[in-house]
Amino acid sequence: MCLGIPGKIVEIYQSNGLRMGKLDFGGVTREACLEYVPEAKIGDYALIHVGFALNLVSEQEAQETLELLRQISEIENSLQPGEIG
Amino acid sequence: MKHLSEYRDADLVRGVLGEIKRTVTCPWVIMEICGGQTHAIMRYGLDQLLPQDLELVHGPGCPVCVTSLELIDKALAIASQPGVIFTSYGDMLRVPSSGNDLFSIRASGGDVRVVYTPLDAVKLAYQNPEKQVVFFAIGFETTAPANCMSVLQAKTMGLENYSVLVSHVRVPPAMKAILSSPHNRVQGFLAAGHVCAVMGYWEYPPIVEQYKVPVVVTGFEPLDILQGILLTLRQLEQGRAEAENAYSRVVTFEGNRKAQAIIDQVFTDCDRKWRGIGIIPASGWCMRDEYAKFDAEKRFPVSHINSEESTICIAGQILQGLKKPIECPAFSGRCTPENPLGATMVSSEGACAAYYQYSRR
Numbered sequence: 001m002c003l004g005i006p007g008k009i010v011e012i013y014q015s016n017g018l019r020m021g022k023l024d025f026g027g028v029t030r031e032a033c034l035e036y037v038p039e040a041k042i043g044d045y046a047l048i049h050v051g052f053a054l055n056l057v058s059e060q061e062a063q064e065t066l067e068l069l070r071q072i073s074e075i076e077n078s079l080q081p082g083e084i085g
Numbered sequence: 086m087k088h089l090s091e092y093r094d095a096d097l098v099r100g101v102l103g104e105i106k107r108t109v110t111c112p113w114v115i116m117e118i119c120g121g122q123t124h125a126i127m128r129y130g131l132d133q134l135l136p137q138d139l140e141l142v143h144g145p146g147c148p149v150c151v152t153s154l155e156l157i158d159k160a161l162a163i164a165s166q167p168g169v170i171f172t173s174y175g176d177m178l179r180v181p182s183s184g185n186d187l188f189s190i191r192a193s194g195g196d197v198r199v200v201y202t203p204l205d206a207v208k209l210a211y212q213n214p215e216k217q218v219v220f221f222a223i224g225f226e227t228t229a230p231a232n233c234m235s236v237l238q239a240k241t242m243g244l245e246n247y248s249v250l251v252s253h254v255r256v257p258p259a260m261k262a263i264l265s266s267p268h269n270r271v272q273g274f275l276a277a278g279h280v281c282a283v284m285g286y287w288e289y290p291p292i293v294e295q296y297k298v299p300v301v302v303t304g305f306e307p308l309d310i311l312q313g314i315l316l317t318l319r320q321l322e323q324g325r326a327e328a329e330n331a332y333s334r335v336v337t338f339e340g341n342r343k344a345q346a347i348i349d350q351v352f353t354d355c356d357r358k359w360r361g362i363g364i365i366p367a368s369g370w371c372m373r374d375e376y377a378k379f380d381a382e383k384r385f386p387v388s389h390i391n392s393e394e395s396t397i398c399i400a401g402q403i404l405q406g407l408k409k410p411i412e413c414p415a416f417s418g419r420c421t422p423e424n425p426l427g428a429t430m431v432s433s434e435g436a437c438a439a440y441y442q443y444s445r446r
Contacts, residue, residue, distance in 0.1 A: 003119075006089060036344045045088055047282055050228055053147075055283075057334050057335055072100055073099070073101060074100070076101075079103070079107075
């Protein structure tokens with residue numbers, strides 16, 4: 001139910017007084033309402049849930065999280081080379 | 086897909102799993118709130134890769150599962166009326182009520198339709214001025230911004246034939262109800278990432294303070310979940326209890342303030358009956374009086390409907406983390422996704438459906 005998918009905003013327009021957008025989900029394009037992310041611009045990634053953007057996805061935070069996970073992983077691999085799981 | 090596939094990297098999963106194993110020194114019980122997380126844990130087999138000392142229990146975060154029988158009976162009563170187009174998200178159609186389900190209303194001639202977004206229901210109301218279009222607004226905080234916007238949009242468009250059957254539930258009161266139970270086993274929470282995308286996590290420090298439990302905002306991909314588990318474990322092992330964020334690419338402490346303001350404009354707090362659990366005070370949202378004409382419970386005569394739960398299904402105990410689906414005598418025998426006794430077997434996010442689908446029997 002609370003499924004949210006990150007999509008890339010490729011178009012922004014008004015429809016029936018609402019700020020809407022077209023988003024690309026890995027090749028599939030769908031419409032979503034952008035009223036809750038007034039700062040959104042083309043090229044941004046937004047988290048979409050039941051046709052609404054709930055937030056923008058922060059590229060910087062994403063990179064920092066991945067870097068942290070890589071560091072944990074590297075420490076682990078250096079401690080237990082070859083062990084799986 | 087960007088912002089998804091990176092968080093399924095097998096090498097990183099292995100690395101974080103190793104770190105989790107080295108961190109655990111004694112048994113702990115952690116609850117993942119959201120049904121979407123329960124399914125991800127089962128789908129990727131994370132429950133079988135984690136150390137045995139770490140027990141994951143599955144929380145009440147499945148809106149289809151916790152929507153009360155009474156509201157489903159009301160939905161059926163409205164949907165079977167002539168001149169009504171009844172709309173909802175797909176999961177809701179198969180949930181058993183006291184009698185039948187929404188699918189059977191459709192089979193007997195009712196106009197029941199699945200919509201992807203509540204704005205589609207508003208569009209149906211605009212296109213069918215001679216019909217009453219009702220949207221069954223179930224969900225947690227995640228879904229509330231969409232449902233509220235549909236009401237505002239109907240108002241802006243001057244629609245007189247759109248109403249919403251509101252069944253909104255909120256996560257923090259449910260967490261408090263679980264923690265206050267004398268039978269509680271939960272020692273730490275993975276908070277539901279997409280609820281927090283809307284609400285932020287400013288509501289959690291008081292809970293952390295009062296109950297001394299770690300609460301870690303957690304996403305839905307394997308690495309998100311493992312990171313959430315690792316941060317919770319570190320707190321437990323170090324004797325700390327804090328509200329932390331393991332899903333910072335989507336969630337901020339404040340959340341989406343504009344969405345929160347719109348929710349507050351349209352909805353107000355109310356007591357809510359949770360299926361299988363009972364009434365939790367101030368655990369739901371209902372329509373404010375200013376928007377009463379969009380409230381389906383006021384537009385249709387359903388206030389007399391009062392339904393009681395089946396006594397066979399143990400969904401209530403499962404939703405509170407007290408029991409696992411396999412402890413139910415009906416699981417996978419009398420109760421299957423094809424013939425569900427309770428909502429936790431129906432919904433694609435229900436814990437029983439997850440155990441059934443991924444063969445944890």
